[in-house]
Amino acid sequence: MKKLVAICLAGAVLAGCQSTNPYTGEQQTAKSTKYAGIGVLAGALVGAAANGKDGALAGAALGGLAGAGYGAYADKQEAALRAELQGTGVQVARYGDDIKLIMPGNITFDSSDAAIKSGFYRVLGSVATVMKQYDENAIVIVGHTDSTGNEQKTNMPLSNERAMSVARYLEGQGVASARITAYGVGSSEPVASNTSPAGREQNRRVEIDLKPVVR
Known part of the structure; x- marks a missing residue:
């Protein structure tokens, strides 16, 4: 049950942050969002193991922030490089x-x-x-x-x-x-x-x- 709560939390993050690529029409998820989802899942699993549902929620929040950090940073750097080198x-x-x-x-x-x-x-x-x-x-x-x-x-x-x-x-x-x-x-x-x-x-x-x- 604890693992199910954790997986649902991570899935909600990824599903809520998808967008449609204007060139291909495909659904896509930003790299920073993927990292956040992984962080949410890892944090929720650890939190759930320690403190049940409340621990899962707290762990998901902290894990999401940590996971998104470098991914968001690299997303911005990649965009800046593509703009400069086009x-x-x-x-x-x-x-x-x-x-x-x-x-x-x-x-x-x-x-x-x-x-x-x-x-x-x-x-x-x-x-x-x-x-x-x-x-x-x-x-x-x-x-x-x-x-x-x-x-x-x-x-x-x-x-x-x-x-x-x-x-x-x-x-x-x-x-x-x-x-x-x-x-x-x-x-x-x-x-x-x-x-x-x-x-x-x-x-x-x-x-x-x-x-x-x-x-």
């Missing part, structure tokens, strides 16, 4: 708590070069602005190459240098260096086939992962 060629992706920025090599670096293209400075400046406004993330910058060239002599050093170039620029724009980790992985993590020019172009990229800080 039309730039940078892809913004969301995976649970993590926000990933995927920067294709054709707009960030010239071939076999680790110097940031002059036309891309403005885009990285916009990224830095949002990162400073939302400063509760760890920032992981990862450089990638295609499979052309020697992995150890060419690809690994180039991917690392490109990641470091992005890190140095963000630091120069005022993003705290303590938040940033940067490294290269060469061609070891392709997202497309290296057998075609189009596939190799997708693989030549820098990714920035914005992750919750583990305290």
Whole structure:
């Protein structure tokens, strides 16, 4: 009975906060609401186990607040990044708590070069602005190459240098260096086939992962 009360509370939160996507017509739930629902369920179960129905209600309230916290924060940060990066060629992706920025090599670096293209400075400046406004993330910058060239002599050093170039620029724009980790992985993590020019172009990229800080 206690578990049933808890599950009903979480279901009520999720059902009450659904909306219709104006582009697809589908029902959708905001990520922050999903986190809140999970928090409600967890809090209610713990509260119910301790104090029955009243404990479930109290636990649900506290769990909902805790669960919604980072989800709501990440929702706002994601929206700010999408607004700043619209039309730039940078892809913004969301995976649970993590926000990933995927920067294709054709707009960030010239071939076999680790110097940031002059036309891309403005885009990285916009990224830095949002990162400073939302400063509760760890920032992981990862450089990638295609499979052309020697992995150890060419690809690994180039991917690392490109990641470091992005890190140095963000630091120069005022993003705290303590938040940033940067490294290269060469061609070891392709997202497309290296057998075609189009596939190799997708693989030549820098990714920035914005992750919750583990305290």
